[in-house]
Amino acid sequence: MNDNRLERKSDQTKALVRQSALGLFRSQGYAKTTMRAIAEEAGVSLGSTYYYFASKDELVLELYRESVTEQRAAASAALQDKSGLGERLKAALHAGVDAMTPYHAFGGAFVGSALPPQSAVNPFGPASAGVREDAIGIFRNVVEGTKVPAFLRAQLPELLWLGYMGVVLFWVYDHSEDQRRTRALIDGAAPLIAKLVGLSRLPVVKPLIEEALALKARVQG
Amino acid sequence: MNDNRLERKSDQTKALVRQSALGLFRSQGYAKTTMRAIAEEAGVSLGSTYYYFASKDELVLELYRESVTEQRAAASAALQDKSGLGERLKAALHAGVDAMTPYHAFGGAFVGSALPPQSAVNPFGPASAGVREDAIGIFRNVVEGTKVPAFLRAQLPELLWLGYMGVVLFWVYDHSEDQRRTRALIDGAAPLIAKLVGLSRLPVVKPLIEEALALKARVQG
DNA sequence: CACTCTTTTTGAACACGTTCAAATATTACT
DNA sequence: AGTAATATTTGAACGTGTTCAAAAAGAGTG
Structure with missing residues (x-):
């Protein structure tokens, strides 16, 4: 021992x-x-x-961990004085991009080593389950204290995290100065998503979203 | 000479x-x-x-080319007797997965070498512009002869291709037997998207979609 | 044919991530 | 303290993708 x-x-x-x-x-x-x-x-x-x-990948996973920790701290600070889903989501997403900024120049290489399913860094894989939970937790925090229809509430944080993964992918490809396009995407998409969530009670929209949720449940793991 | x-x-x-x-x-x-x-x-x-x-990547690009060509042929055959956006989209997506099936076991490795921005295989990059246009063309074919609101019509093929890229990513991670979950995703998502396009004229939905399209235009390239 | 110039081919070399058997240091137990 | 077991460290080795200077083959020209 x-x-x-x-x-x-x-x-x-x-x-x-x-x-x-x-x-x-x-x-x-x-x-x-x-x-x-x-x-x-x-x-x-x-x-x-x-x-x-065991591999270079595992070292990259450490980097990923650190960046999520940083994002978590920055997001939870920024969320103190924000209300409304749109504003809160925007703050969390900006915090994420902020945390990754030092690595933008090499982001592509990281993505390449992160996305293969067998990679230790793969954000969907078992090896990163802990970090992933932390990251989803950020969006749980985002949703807290906002008005979200009950049928959507439980699923929303994970959906937002998934959207965030999309933003990260966009960020990797974003060669504009200071990644302005990614910032613009966040500023535009956050209120849009908030609006969609707001409309999700309406009888026209609700069945669509319910069906999408059912599909997600049916299809995953 | x-x-x-x-x-x-x-x-x-x-x-x-x-x-x-x-x-x-x-x-x-x-x-x-x-x-x-x-x-x-x-x-x-x-x-x-x-x-x-010049690199192993460029050889993978050849593979990508071949698979798109195959998907194109299979899709255009399958589309002959399909009408309605949902059915047509479903056919095209299944054709895509069919063409990739022989490579599923190694899909992860391919994705890893495909996604880095500087990679020759990167589906969003300049080196694969030709193949990408071909691939988007498949979805242009899908949209042809279906009822789509004018304000959405021009953009839809590219959006569908983008969604297809998401399906491919899902497929890579799909370890179910014969990738059944990916098939289920396609069968569920295609009619859902068709329904959404159908509803896109409604005064509740339209501004949302218009804003999303504007955001896309603002943010890209 | 003899000569240049370009296209193609070659095999050795480099740096990399990773593995592994052996050597060394540390701990556990008597 | 002495010894066996375990944890840690080492450096050489392997196979990889890629580069490159030099050789060989081919084409054009007198």
């Missing part, structure tokens, strides 16, 4: 590798950050980095 | 490499198909394959 001191030593080394990797990702990007560079920066051998992280 | 005979010789070699690559992709998958294996199968040196295709 492990002793406290050993655990601490091991955790320290792991943290050191993690820290080196995140720093290099930030400063050099994904492609230029080689496992060898991470090892050297951390002052350990190449093999050691693999002892703590 | 090139002589006809020389061009023909060169084209033959290129076709040979292409053919070897596609065959190996089909039988071995993306990861196991190494550039060296492609070269050997084609009976040329490794360097030669790079003379004709």
Whole structure:
């Protein structure tokens, strides 16, 4: 069994590798950050980095974790003085993009390693279940204290998160200065979604949304 | 300058490499198909394959091209006896999934190499503009001869193609037997979208859709 | 044929992510 | 303290995609 001191030593080394990797990702990007560079920066051998992280992907997952944590904090601060679904959603989405901004230049490479189903970083996969729950939690927070029809309320946070994944994809491809187009997308889409949710009680709209929800339930996992 | 005979010789070699690559992709998958294996199968040196295709990605693009061509043919055949947007959309989407079925096992790897913005295979990028136009054309064909409000008509094919990209992503993650869930998604979503298009004239729905179209125009390119 | 110039082909080389058996350090137990 | 078990570290090795200078083949021209 492990002793406290050993655990601490091991955790320290792991943290050191993690820290080196995140720093290099930030400063050099994904492609230029080689496992060898991470090892050297951390002052350990190449093999050691693999002892703590089974793949480069797992290091990217750490990055993902950190960015969600940051988004969570920023979003929950920004939500303090916002009411209304549109405004709250807008704040959360902007917080997300803010948290990712340092990585925009390498976003494409990250997406490439994130989307394969077997990847550890795949946001839909089991390995990232924890982070995903955190991320959906942000949108649960968004929905809290807003008026949402009961039949939609439970599902809405996950749907918003899914939409957010779409925004992230858009952001990755957005080469406009400071990603202005992504900001414009958020500013335009958030009130639109709020309006749609508001209309969802109407007899014309409701069956459509109910059917969509039923389809989602039928089709998933 | 090139002589006809020389061009023909060169084209033959290129076709040979292409053919070897596609065959190996089909039988071995993306990861196991190494550039060296492609070269050997084609009976040329490794360097030669790079003379004709600048990267493995470009070979995947050939695969993408082929699959779109196949989908196009299957869709246009299936559309002969279908009327109504829902039925026609369903047929086109099923044709797409049909064309991709042989590659499902390796779909994830393909997506990983396809989505990075700088990738040659990226379906939104300039390198695949031709294939993309072909693919959108399939949905132009779908819309033809159906009743669609004028304000939506021009945009609809591209929107449907975008939705299809979503279906493809879903398909990649779909591990159900014979991708049944993707089929169910198509069968459910196609009539839903048709219904939405039908309702899009109504004064409650129309402004919402108009605003969404305006947002899209504002935000793209 | 002899000569240039271009197109095509080659195989060695590079850096990368990853694996692994062996060496070393640390802990657990007597 | 001494010994067996375990946790950690190491560096060499493998196979990969990609690059490149040089060789070979081909075409055009006198």
